[in-house]
Amino acid sequence: MSIEAEIERFRKYLTEVAKLSDNTIVSQCNAVKIFLYCCFPEKDFSPEKITVDHVRVYLTNTLRHVSNVTRKTIIVRIRSYVRFLEFNDGVKFDKILKLPMTSPVWKQAGISKYLTDSETNALLAAYDQSNPTGIRDYAIARCLKDLGLRCSEVARLSLNDFEWLEGTVTIRQTKTHSERSLPLHAVTGKTIEKYLLHSRPDTQERILFVRFKKELGQPMGTSQVRNTVRRAAIRAGIENFTGTHMLTHTAAKEMINNGVDLKMIADILGHESIETTSIYTKINFMELQDVAGIWPEVRT
DNA sequence: ATCCGGCCGGTTTCAGACGT
DNA sequence: ACGTCTGAAACCGGCCGGAT
Numbered sequence: 457m458s459i460e461a462e463i464e465r466f467r468k469y470l471t472e473v474a475k476l477s478d479n480t481i482v483s484q485c486n487a488v489k490i491f492l493y494c495c496f497p498e499k500d501f502s503p504e505k506i507t508v509d510h511v512r513v514y515l516t517n518t519l520r521h522v523s524n525v526t527r528k529t530i531i532v533r534i535r536s537y538v539r540f541l542e543f544n545d546g547v548k549f550d551k552i553l554k555l556p557m558t559s560p561v562w563k564q565a566g567i568s569k570y571l572t573d574s575e576t577n578a579l580l581a582a583y584d585q586s587n588p589t590g591i592r593d594y595a596i597a598r599c600l601k602d603l604g605l606r607c608s609e610v611a612r613l614s615l616n617d618f619e620w621l622e623g624t625v626t627i628r629q630t631k632t633h634s635e636r637s638l639p640l641h642a643v644t645g646k647t648i649e650k651y652l653l654h655s656r657p658d659t660q661e662r663i664l665f666v667r668f669k670k671e672l673g674q675p676m677g678t679s680q681v682r683n684t685v686r687r688a689a690i691r692a693g694i695e696n697f698t699g700t701h702m703l704t705h706t707a708a709k710e711m712i713n714n715g716v717d718l719k720m721i722a723d724i725l726g727h728e729s730i731e732t733t734s735i736y737t738k739i740n741f742m743e744l745q746d747v748a749g750i751w752p753e754v755r756t
Numbered sequence: 757a758t759c760c761g762g763c764c765g766g767t768t769t770c771a772g773a774c775g776t
Numbered sequence: 777a778c779g780t781c782t783g784a785a786a787c788c789g790g791c792c793g794g795a796t
Contacts, residue, residue, distance in 0.1 A: 480778080482781075483781070483782080484782065486780090486782090606788080606789075607789075607790095608788070608789075678788090679790090679791095682789085682790075682791095686791095700789085700790090703791080
């Protein structure tokens with residue numbers, strides 16, 4: 457297989473599956489092309505021949521003269537390519553992805569961190585709903601866990617975003633600058649309704665979740681939203697709690713377990729790339745092959 | 757207990773430098 | 777004048793220490 461053909465394969469994936477912008481696609485393809493030509497000067501290339509040493513040598517020798525920022529960018533592009541190979545061809549490149557490429561721990565491990573059912577229940581039970589703060593924070597947790605929102609998206613939720621009659625909520629200003637409309641579960645809706653009726657202070661603010669103490673009625677920031685969940689996790693005694701993204705992962709896990717299609721989950725979670733979704737749900741990939749067989753397909 | 761702000765690492769995008 | 781490509785910026789989520 458020629459390197460040019462391989463780059464075309466990568467480009468097709470970036471365009472059709474990852475749906476990245478043209479600039480991103482071009483820059484990723486170029487970085488990978490240079491990398492591949494450097495590793496296989498004899499042009500006896502095929503994807504499965506790529507080894508950890510290729511990457512290591514490339515980073516330490518060829519890229520030794522570039523700035524750290526540039527190296528970081530190139531690493532990102534190579535990683536993107538390797539993940540494409542894993543996703544598209546089913547070839548495992550654990551050793552490459554485990555190289556110290558300054559990636560988040562949960563991604564290096566190749567396993568998403570999510571809560572077990574008992575941990576989820578413990579977390580939700582850790583909110584004292586006899587006081588306004590507990591009601592508010594419980595509603596936040598349900599938005600994260602039921603809707604699979606990022607904490608920044610929860611912090612930006614506005615009263616204007618809810619269509620109560622239709623039972624939907626629209627998420628704006630997301631990471632990918634697009635909008636998406638989600639169905640609002642009855643339980644989630646009731647929780648938010650309870651917060652609005654019995655907990656939320658009088659304020660002109662349209663942002664849903666507001667502060668109770670300092671700066672009463674002002675919007676909560678992303679960090680406050682995160683902190684409410686973190687404190688609940690401490691109360692619930694959940695060890696290894698790493699952050700609010702665990703709830704997002706948990707939402708993805710539950711959808712997978714309910715047989716929801718991967719593409720649909722990507723839409724709900726707001727991922728432009730199915731690849732991102734597959735990272736969130738990695739561990740279930742293995743489980744589900746045995747248990748349910750609802751993964752789209754098993755690659756060899 | 758709650759909140760703020762600064763810092764960090766990772767990813768994607770884009771402005772402008774560069775070559776033709 | 778125009779297209780290509782690099783590297784910096786923008787954005788995001790996470791962590792932590794200190795203030796209230």
